[in-house]
Structures are given as structure tokens and as C-alpha cells.
Amino acid sequence: MILQVQIKKSWSALALSTLICGSLYSCKESKDSVATSGKASVNIQLLGVENPVVTTKKAGNGTSSSTTAQTVVVPFTRTSSFEATLTNGSSATSGNLLRASSGSRAAVTEEITPLAANVKYKIVVYNSNGEYVTEKTYTNSSTNSDEIALDAEQTYTFVAYSVNSTASVPTVTAQTTLSNASLDNISADLMYFKKDLTVHSGDNNLDVVLKHKYSEVTTNLSMATEMTGAITSLVSPTISPTHPSANLKLADGTISYNGTTSTATVQFPLLGAGLRSVSSVPTLLIHPGETNGSFNFGSITIDGETKTNVSVVGLQILPGQRYNLNLNFKTCTQPVTGGADLNWNYAASGGGAVVDGVVVPAGGVVEKDLTAPGADYGFVFDILQLDNSFNMEINGVKLATQEIQFESGIAIAPRNVQFEDGSIYNGVNTEGGANVPQIYSMTGTAANPIIRVVISRDGKVTMFGSKSSGGALYPLVLTQGSFNTVQWSTTDNNVKITQVVQGATKMVGSGSGRKKVACP
Missing domain, CATH: 2.60.40 (Immunoglobulin-like)
Structure with missing residues (x-):
């Protein structure tokens, strides 16, 4: 009796083992089938737009620049x-x-820049026989995640294109075969990409870089x-x-x-x-x-x-x-004879400054008079060093309605100057990079002073400033007060340069009338 029970248990175990092995074989066969003839998903990753950069290789030195x-x-x-x-x-x-000058050979490298947000582009897919398979329209955004489903272990040709529009993308003419497919009568900013890719079971990635055709x-x-x-x-x-x-021919981009x-x-x-x-x-x-x-x-x-x-x-x-x-x-133009150079540097004495051996208290004024001969193109005043404000009078009329102050935190004359682009002294440079220094930390050159004041022949005032020593000049604006219209004379003009004393007081610069001359 005991023997019969053991035999039955052995047959039951054998049957269970056979069933399990059969199931495992079926699972293995199913996975092998998917790997052999399953589906593939293609994720489109738009990297941006290619922008060629032209460089030259100069003959004789073997270097590229x-x-x-x-x-x-x-x-x-x-x-x-x-x-x-x-x-x-x-x-x-x-x-x-x-x-391009002779003696140089042009070479082209590429920079990749982002495609603008919400611009539409289309992916068109052809099989290895050049037959149309599918297409999908995308909108360039961070939430774009649509995949393209294809047969695994097949090679496809992917064509991407856009006309840089957020509204639509053009349709393909004769799209059924790659050799005949084209985009016709395109007058917008046409961009194109083409690549062959063999896809495998599971996820595949296609990096797309569009290229301008116009x-x-x-x-x-x-x-x-x-x-x-x-x-x-x-x-x-x-x-x-x-x-x-x-x-444009989709097959080769011609x-x-x-x-x-x-x-x-x-x-x-x-x-x-x-x-x-x-x-x-x-x-x-x-x-x-x-x-x-x-x-x-x-x-x-x-x-x-x-x-x-x-x-x-x-x-x-x-x-x-x-x-x-x-x-x-x-x-x-050229300077008119009779301009004047300005050069003073008065040390601080308490809140004031020592001017020619005498202490001028804070709020006092340092001034310099000069005569500018008449000229038909106004007056230019270049400042190479400044600490840290100034004003002018031309024929009794002030250049600005209040002291032109470049430094913040001065109670006597609050800061009222900034760059037209929003950059500020001792603060942010809206172009990026290092902050703009304090005005007294910079030194200008004859070509690029730190401050340039231009008075036109009809008395209009414009002012420019540099963001670094010897740097390019940018338009300046007043945030408080305003420039006056100056009465400029075609004969002699009386010009007075003034500075309100606020501790150390410094100015290095020059001014002169300008007259038109024939261009060389």
C-alpha cells in the first residue's frame, strides 16, 4: 500500500515537472519570436539646427583660425x-x-542652436525599398514624447523637415516613393535632415539635426x-x-x-x-x-x-x-584748434577734498573754464578717468539739470546714470559676463574713453560710456533729471566743466569743437 502511494507521488511529480518544462519552453520560444520579428519603437530626439561657421586655413603656416x-x-x-x-x-x-582674400582656403564647421519653441516639424519614414511607411508631425517642446512604431531588424530612411513655423508643415508631393517625393514651391525657411537607421526590438533613438537650405x-x-x-x-x-x-527632393536634399x-x-x-x-x-x-x-x-x-x-x-x-x-x-571730422585738456586729482579730506592746498568741503564745486572756438559740427568731450560725477555749462546753459552721478550711495548727488541696455555701474552687465566696474576703477584710451559727451551742432546732447577700461562705447541714459538743449555758437563758446566734491575728486579728459572735413 505504501509502495502504491509512492508510485503515484512519483508520477504526479513527473507530470508537474513536464508541465513546468513545457511552459518554460513556450516562454522561451515566445521571447525568441519577439526578438526575431517583434516591434521597434523609435524615439525622435531633436538636437537643434546646424549653423555653418566659415573659417580659413592660411597658406604657408599650416594653422587654422x-x-x-x-x-x-x-x-x-x-x-x-x-x-x-x-x-x-x-x-x-x-x-x-x-x-575671401586670396591665399586662404575656406573651411566650414558647424554650431548647433536650438529650434525655437513650438515650431512644427515632420518625420517621414521609408523602408529599404524606398516605399512610404508612415509619418508623424511634432511640435518642438519639452513635453514632446511621441514614438514611431516600426518592424524590428529592418532598415529605414528617416527624413525630417520644417519651415520654421508654429502653425504648420507643408505636405510631401508624390510621397509614396522616396525617389519621387519632394517638397514643392517652398518660400519659407526650409530646414531638412535625412538618415538611414536599422532599428532593433524595443526602444531606438534617432538624433535629428535640421539644416537650413536657404x-x-x-x-x-x-x-x-x-x-x-x-x-x-x-x-x-x-x-x-x-x-x-x-x-526639395527628399531623397538627397537637392x-x-x-x-x-x-x-x-x-x-x-x-x-x-x-x-x-x-x-x-x-x-x-x-x-x-x-x-x-x-x-x-x-x-x-x-x-x-x-x-x-x-x-x-x-x-x-x-x-x-x-x-x-x-x-x-x-x-x-577733425578737432578745432583751441580745445583744452583737463587733468586734476584732488585727495580726500574728510568728506571733502584738498584743492590747490585748500580744503573744499563736501558739496563744494570744482570747476575749469575753457573756450571752444566755433565749429560746424558741435563739441565732443572725452573723459579718460573720473571720480565720480560731473556736469558742464555751455554758454551759461547746464549740460544736465542735475549732477551726472555714476556711483551709488552718495547722498549729495544720487546716482542717475545707467546704460541704455539696463546695465549699471558697479552692477550687472545685461550682456552677461563680469559686472560693470565702478567708474573710478576704469581708465579709458584716446579711441575709447570711459565717457564721451557729444553736443550736436543744434545743441542736442548724447552720452556714451564703456563697461571696461578701453572697451567699446554704449549709449547712456539719465534715470533722474534730463539733458538740456545747449545753444552752440559758430563763433567762440564758453565751456565750464564742474564737479561736486564728494571726497576724492578726479578728472582726466579733453574737449574740443568739431568741424566737418572731406572723407579720405
């Missing part, structure tokens, strides 16, 4: 001109200009600090050449251009009463590459003078690249 911006000077009037510079827009320090130029106008007045009129600015649209070449309108914002600097909306150019592009004003009025048919020619503009066309206007 960024191309230095070359400049052409274009006559404007007898006494004024502008410098025109075309630079690769993706990098402030590199670019290819009006013409070129783009942003035109920036500015006035030199010594130039007075403003830009008050821009009529019919254009750039050429361009085509109305183009077609472009065919539609229609005849023409000019593109360059759109600037409204000038209002006048601006000293202004930038256009980026202008799209649809063309196969140009070595003799042209920018033209129908007319431009700047500093009260109007000139028609002003052109810059010889622009080298390559497809797919972003450019800045910078036009910097200046009036040719």
Missing part, C-alpha cells in the same frame, strides 16, 4: 561714409565677408558715437538676388529654384522720431550661392542728410548660412 571680418568703406556724402561688413551670423568672431541676412545699422543726429528715414531697402521659391531672380524687401521697424541704431527682420534669400550679392537703399536720411540709391555690392552669400550685414555710419 577664424576669418577676421573684412570691411569695405562706402562713400555716403562728401563728409560722411559707412563701413559695411558681412559676417557669418552664427558666431560673433567668425565669418566670410564681401570676398540663406538669411540680418541688416544692422548704427551710427558712430562722434556722429550726431539719428536715422530718420529708410525707403525701399532691398537685398538680392533671390528666387520666389524652390523645390534644391531646384523656381522663377527668375529678383530682389527681397528688407523690413525694418518703425523709426519714430529717429533711432541711432536699428536692426532689420532677418531677410530670407532663396538662391544657389552668390559671389556678387547686393544691398540697396532707395533712399536713407541720417543726421539730416538724404542720399538716394546707396548700395553695397560684392556680397558673398552661401546657401544655408545665417549672416549679419553691419553698416556703421560716421561723419568725417
Whole structure:
């Protein structure tokens, strides 16, 4: 009896073992089947947009460096001109200009920049036979997570494209076969990407970097600090050449251009009463590459003078690249004999300063008189060192309604100066990088003083400042008080430089009248 029970238990164990082994085999077979002919998911990862950067390799030395911006000077009037510079827009320090110089070989590297938020792009997928499989439209955002489901262990061609729009993406013409598929009559900012990828069971990642197929130029106008007045009129600015649209083959990204070449309108914002600097909306150019592009004003009025048919020619503009066309206007002047140099440095004495052996208490005024001969283009006052405020009188009229103070925390004369871009002395630089130093910690140069005051021939005052010793000049504004209109004379002018004493008091600078001369 006991033996029969043991035999039954053995058969039961054997049956259970067989059932378990059979189940395990079925599981293994199922997993092998998925691995062999299962599904694959493709995650699209948009890394950004490729922006070519042009560099040169100079003959003879074997070293590679960024191309230095070359400049052409274009006559404007007898006494004024502008410098025109075309630079690769993706990098402030590199670019290819009006013409590359001989003896240098151009090379192109890439920078990747983000695609703007909410811009739409499409992924179109073809199998290894070039047959259409599927497509999906994406919106560039942090929450974008849609995957593309495909058969595993197959090779596919992925094409991505966008026209830099938040509203829509164009449809593909003849999309059923890759060899015939195209995007037709595209007049917007066309971007393209193509890659073959073999996908495996489970998750796969596809990194997408779009590339511009058309070129783009942003035109920036500015006035030199010594130039007075403003830009008050821009009529019919254009750039050429361009085509109305183009077609793109999905198979290889080749472009065919539609229609005849023409000019593109360059759109600037409204000038209002006048601006000293202004930038256009980026202008799209649809063309196969140009070595003799042209920018033209129908007319431009700047500093009260109007000139028609002003052109810059010889622009080298390559497809797919972003450019800045910078036009910097200046009036040719020279100092009028009779200007004066200022140079004093009075040590602190309590809250006051020792001036020529006498203590001037806090709130007292140090002053220097000079005579500026008459000139037809106003007056320029350059300050190389300052501690830490000043004002002026011209023919009895104060330059500003109150002391021009650069340092904070001074009760006698509160700080009332900042940069037009919002940067402040001894504080944040809105451009980024190191903070702007205190005014008394900087020293200027003849070309780049720390402060420049310009009085126009009609008495309007503008002021510029540097954010570092010997650095570029930026427009300054008053946050309290205002500049007066100064009565400038074509004969002699009485100029008085003044400083309110607040401890150590220092000024190094010079001023002189300016007259127009013929440009060289």
C-alpha cells in the first residue's frame, strides 16, 4: 500500500515537472519570436539646427583660425561714409565677408542652436525599398514624447523637415516613393535632415539635426558715437538676388529654384522720431550661392542728410548660412584748434577734498573754464578717468539739470546714470559676463574713453560710456533729471566743466569743437 502511494507521488511529480518544462519552453520560444520579428519603437530626439561657421586655413603656416571680418568703406556724402561688413551670423568672431582674400582656403564647421519653441516639424519614414511607411508631425517642446512604431531588424530612411513655423508643415508631393517625393514651391525657411537607421526590438533613438537650405541676412545699422543726429528715414531697402521659391527632393536634399531672380524687401521697424541704431527682420534669400550679392537703399536720411540709391555690392552669400550685414555710419571730422585738456586729482579730506592746498568741503564745486572756438559740427568731450560725477555749462546753459552721478550711495548727488541696455555701474552687465566696474576703477584710451559727451551742432546732447577700461562705447541714459538743449555758437563758446566734491575728486579728459572735413 505504501509502495502504491509512492508510485503515484512519483508520477504526479513527473507530470508537474513536464508541465513546468513545457511552459518554460513556450516562454522561451515566445521571447525568441519577439526578438526575431517583434516591434521597434523609435524615439525622435531633436538636437537643434546646424549653423555653418566659415573659417580659413592660411597658406604657408599650416594653422587654422577664424576669418577676421573684412570691411569695405562706402562713400555716403562728401563728409560722411559707412563701413559695411558681412559676417557669418552664427558666431560673433567668425565669418566670410564681401570676398575671401586670396591665399586662404575656406573651411566650414558647424554650431548647433536650438529650434525655437513650438515650431512644427515632420518625420517621414521609408523602408529599404524606398516605399512610404508612415509619418508623424511634432511640435518642438519639452513635453514632446511621441514614438514611431516600426518592424524590428529592418532598415529605414528617416527624413525630417520644417519651415520654421508654429502653425504648420507643408505636405510631401508624390510621397509614396522616396525617389519621387519632394517638397514643392517652398518660400519659407526650409530646414531638412535625412538618415538611414536599422532599428532593433524595443526602444531606438534617432538624433535629428535640421539644416537650413536657404540663406538669411540680418541688416544692422548704427551710427558712430562722434556722429550726431539719428536715422530718420529708410525707403525701399532691398537685398538680392533671390528666387520666389524652390523645390526639395527628399531623397538627397537637392534644391531646384523656381522663377527668375529678383530682389527681397528688407523690413525694418518703425523709426519714430529717429533711432541711432536699428536692426532689420532677418531677410530670407532663396538662391544657389552668390559671389556678387547686393544691398540697396532707395533712399536713407541720417543726421539730416538724404542720399538716394546707396548700395553695397560684392556680397558673398552661401546657401544655408545665417549672416549679419553691419553698416556703421560716421561723419568725417577733425578737432578745432583751441580745445583744452583737463587733468586734476584732488585727495580726500574728510568728506571733502584738498584743492590747490585748500580744503573744499563736501558739496563744494570744482570747476575749469575753457573756450571752444566755433565749429560746424558741435563739441565732443572725452573723459579718460573720473571720480565720480560731473556736469558742464555751455554758454551759461547746464549740460544736465542735475549732477551726472555714476556711483551709488552718495547722498549729495544720487546716482542717475545707467546704460541704455539696463546695465549699471558697479552692477550687472545685461550682456552677461563680469559686472560693470565702478567708474573710478576704469581708465579709458584716446579711441575709447570711459565717457564721451557729444553736443550736436543744434545743441542736442548724447552720452556714451564703456563697461571696461578701453572697451567699446554704449549709449547712456539719465534715470533722474534730463539733458538740456545747449545753444552752440559758430563763433567762440564758453565751456565750464564742474564737479561736486564728494571726497576724492578726479578728472582726466579733453574737449574740443568739431568741424566737418572731406572723407579720405
